[in-house]
Amino acid sequence: MSDYLKTGYLNTSDLEFPDESVVKQHFVAVTECVQEIPCNPCVESCPVDAIKMEGINGVPHVDFKKCIGCGNCVAVCPGLAMFLVNIKEGKGRVSLPYEMLPLPNKGDTVNLLGRKGKIVGAGTVISIRQIEKDTTSSIITVEFDDPSLIKVVRNVGVIRNE
Amino acid sequence: MNKKGAGMREIKSHPILHFDRGGQVEFSFEGKRITAYQSETVAMALYRNGINVFSESSKLHRPRGMFCAIGKCSSCMMRVNGVPNVRTCILPVRSNMQVERQHGLGEKPSGVVHFLSPVEREETVTIIGGGPAGLSAAIVFAENGVKPLVIEQNPLLGGQLIKQTHKFFGSKNEGAGIRGIKIAKEMIQKVENLGIPTLARSSAFGFYPETDTLGVFKENQYIKVHSNYYLFATGAAERMIPFEGNDLPGVFGAGAAQTMMNIFGIKPGNRVLMVGAGNVGLIISYQLLQAGVEVAGVVEAAPRIGGYFVHAAKLRRFGVPILTSTTIKRAIGVARVEKAVTVSLDDKFNEIPNSEKEWGIDTVCLSTGLIPSVTLLAQAGCKMKYSPYLSGYVPIRNKNLMTTKENIFIAGDVSGVEEASTAILEGQLAAYSILKKMGKDAALQIDETRSELEKLRSGPFGTKILKGLEEVQYE
Secondary structure (H helix, E strand, C coil), X not given: CCCHHHHCCCCHHHCCCCCHHHHCCCCEEEECCCCCCCECHHHHHCCCCCEECCCCCCCCEXXXXXXXXXXXXXXXXXXXXXXXXXEECCEEEEEEEECCCCCCCCCCEEEEECCCCCEEEEEEEEXXXXXXXXXXXXXXXXXXXXHHHHHCCCEEECCCCC | CCCCCHHHHECCCCCCCCCCCCCEXXXXXXXXXXXXXXXXXXXXXXXXXXXXXXXXXXCCCCEECCCCCCCCCCCCEEEECCEEEEEHHHCECCCCCEEECEECCCCCCCCCCCCEEEEEEEEEEEEECCCHHHHXXXXXXXXXXXXXXXXXXXXXXXXXXXXXXXXXXXXXXXXXXXXXXXHHXXXXXXXXXXXXXXXXXXXXXXXXXXXXXXXXXXXXXXXEEEEEEEEECCCEEECCCCCECCCCCCEEEHHHHHHHHHCCCECCCCEEEEECCCHHHHHHHHHHHHCCCEEEEEECCCCCCCCCHHHHHHXXXXXXXXXCCEEEEEEECCCCCCEEEEEEECCCCCECCCCCXXXXXXXXXXXXXXXXXXXXXXXXXXXXXXXXXXCEEEECXXXXXXXXXXXXXXXXXXXXXXXXXXXXXHHHHHHHHHHHXXXXXXXXXXXXXXXXHHHHCCCHHHHHHHHHHHHHECC
């Protein structure tokens, strides 16, 4: 595994990833929580028992075949380390947690950002789901042409028109 | 940014918080009118109005601003209504106050200052500190028929929990997945519903072991507290590290930046250099982004990020660089930080020649560790021991958090710097231990709380604490 404690980011090769056949069926959760920390709300939030963890300090593992892509784990994860990925009609889709202002609007074109915050392409916001009543914290789903980017896109940059 | 005025530092919109600032009041600073919000402290009102310098040092007349913003250090002391050495960061604004910069050590007030006559209080249990540990203990006491007195030096209860906008880690019992601010709100509501007596804005300043008396100062009255049991949940203070210019206004404890933005809705600066990549540094850097402040970078002297990786990843995906094996060397500026210089370190923490880097920033935040606030416990005669794993001198205690004095207990960061989740559990454990001493049946709850604590400390992040506890636990 890459030296993520020096760099602050993971490489694609560090991660468990579902087969393309699964990703093409529906959204599937992927985890970027690789360090043993005392935390388990993702496990408790899963309605189909698809996240496994050994003890509270364990690392979560998603059973990609069981996962139904509901996004509960994305909404609850305190580390913002859960994402959903999907490929539909050849296009890539990623759902990610977003806790900044301004929020983009549905239909907006946004910059797609990788794990280092670098722009890796452009995408369209296809849904915004507010996850708390009293904050703007949301799950944003973006769609983009290059399906291979589902392994890369982990943030969006709102393009401001001023 | 010195002269850009009040509006520049006010946070207009925030993804997580809504600021209820209350109506406006006016007071005088150096003879000029300052407009403040009713909910503000004097230091916050001044800072929001663009004032960085609160005092000057006694010998070299260097400018000084606030540093900790929670009443722990003495950096924000000013002259208020003629009285010197007033900690303005915890002093609520009042209309027509006369606030002046303090020059040096401060002069004795010229007019007669009236103090109210001292009062005495008899209590069963007194809890010093109304943060997560103190409040969780207070709730356990009240639910078991004992009304403790809670003493808190800040105007608000909740300690550092009231500014933790991030979701908590841990398990369901500790509120995992819920934001700290919500946990705090629920605890404070519970304390109010249970009718627990609290003294806010009250500083416990001395403990007199001959008579087991706690000295408390509230506004301008001395309160002598006599209590059968004392629970110290006094928390910790931010650690200052030595570097050139570390006393310049604009060098803050990271927690101070958090207080400014998450409690008072004030931006600590426009562009920040964060020193320290432990959880505090990483979390507060992310919260700075949420407040609309640019984070130029995070530097960490150790070769690795000390906090949770997921917090680092959250920052990196917004493009914030994290430089390990790097530390701050110098803060530069006239009356406020204008830039900073960092330097790379080798594996023995020695500076690497010609590796300096200059940063154009206006704020430096230090998240270089916390020191347990143990002075009252030392005064009380509790035996202390130094443990680097617990972040400094801490009282020796048994597994149920009783110090070497049978009527004095501890909980939270004062017993060793850890997390809010463990502070909440320690508060509960200390309360059950005292209840047991009082003859109540609490053995089962003690066991349960202890095993819950053990679970949280069982991972790699708990090994440091467990090592520390081995050094300071007796029995």
